Amino acid sequence: EPEVTQTPSHQVTQMGQEVILRCVPISNHLYFYWYRQILGQKVEFLVSFYNNEISEKSEIFDDQFSVERPDGSNFTLKIRSTKLEDSAMYFCASTQKVRRMYTDTQYFGPGTRLTVL
């Protein structure tokens, strides 16, 4: 079965450094997402991306965050200057079809654990 992949599985960085988290969505999917889960807390939506642009972002997704689809397969999340509170598990997700009242199943990747020291 096709799956979403993410690299790296674990990233350790110093506060203030830039990190790039990478995702390869399922090949025929058109909608891409980033979520995060701080340890012990709920999974939170960060951003959705469709047709090479951000379709929606949350309050968490401030100017420190950016997303990109640099080629036909990768989908990246960049954090420009990491803070301690950015430590979390970051999940990439993709879905094939979203209509006004209908959504296909969202497929999630295994996550990247980001630790900011």
Add this chain to the structure above:
Amino acid sequence: KQEVTQIPAALSVPEGENLVLNCSFTDSAIYNLQWFRQDPGKGLTSLLLIQSSQREQTSGRLNASLDKSSGRSTLYIAASQPGDSATYLCAVRPASGTYKYIFGTGTRLKVLA
């Protein structure tokens, strides 16, 4: 603002029991609801997706129901097995033109052999 709550937060049952996990949401205006399974340190696996026009979905030993008007969904697991041990999350897609899902707090299930 949509809030999703899951009860109980944790559950421990002997193998073979049938069990029910509950999910409630404060705003009944949703497009659909998904149930996910999360294993420790792993990603989320979609179990069942219920569109707003549907009342229930079934997959193997799993059955999920949706009562939009009362803001509730239940996940029924029949004949539980130790391999069912995981955290179960429900998530709703609000009917406000949004693409995102709002997740619940999760139920941590342990099935004892």
